Amino acid sequence: MSKLLYSVTMSADGFIAGPGGDMSWLVPHLGPNPLADDLVGRIGALLVGHRTFRGDDPNEGTEKEGAFEGAWQGPQIVLTHHIPDTPVPGVEFAGNLPDAVAAAKAAAGGKYVNVLGADVARQCLEAGVLDEVLTMVAPVFLGDGVRLFEHPGGTNVRLDRLSVGHAPHAVNIWYRVPG
Template identity: 30%
Template sequence: MSPVVVSTLVSLDGYVAGPGGDISGLPMDASFDALNLERLRAAGTLLMGATTYRGMVGYWPAVAADPTVSPAVALDPSAADLHRETAQRNAALPKVVVSDSLTPADTGPWADTTTIVRRADAHAAVAALRAGAGGDVLVFGSRTLWGDLLAAGLVDELFLLVGPVVLGAGLRAFPDGVPAHLRLRDTARRPGSDNVLLSYAVGTGDAEPSS
């Protein structure tokens, strides 16, 4: 089995973005970057919605070629290797995008590693990925997608990096009407960061967490 793993940054009051989808108020510090790379190292497939995919394909290929174009690297040159590896893994991993609007023309440099799945086929496609082998099925961002998958019982683990900010409004992490039973597996905090990582298993099974 390849668990479906959601990894997301969330404000203290439960938002994954501010009004208008603005994520600039969230604390995307070194702990956020390190978590993303950890999850990528454990992944066999990236699963995304169209908005997240467009943002990633428009950003990471340039970082793979030159990490200094990343604002984080410009602030801290020692982060270059982390961002380069992140960019390379984003490029190399198979990517499944659930969308009725994305076309092959939108996939650009990631065309050879991207599969587009229509929304009506999403549950079946994710169930097939989950039943396979070869690493986590990793979801970054894509709250609309993983909210739907959570309601359908197709999410196995949640990694919520909770930042010490209160956005007050915006896109809530958990949409209305989506029940979920979560079991806390671990909490962690990295030196120098006020972000706190909460790791949850979805449901009541006793499976071991992903590494």
């Protein structure tokens, strides 16, 4: 059965995008990461938030455009309240989280569903359907932007560390979300 994995590169101060969703900060911190490279083949589908789907790709217009610097190709399920009138090849749109999760798991074929987008990841966590979190921490402070996880008023979410590893441009920390 497919697991939901929130994998993301974040700054050392906990931001996954800069102000306004800017992703240009990420480019100097991309590079060889054996864990991320291996993960690409273990992903069967993407579950993507609307802002991430419509957002800023620092590699737009290059051969590295898309998820995992263009290395991943496959089905994408976009969770949105704004389903477009015109179909997008390879993309399915869902108007609510249960339908989006069900469609992504079906499309993943037993592989990981990779969650992209802080808000959709938060929704998955709150619904109890997020299984794992992989943070690739880049050596940079952004100071502002989109946080890895935000819950107004605060909350404690316990995570069990599965592994910690190093790559030339990041520290990889993989967690399991306890049931």
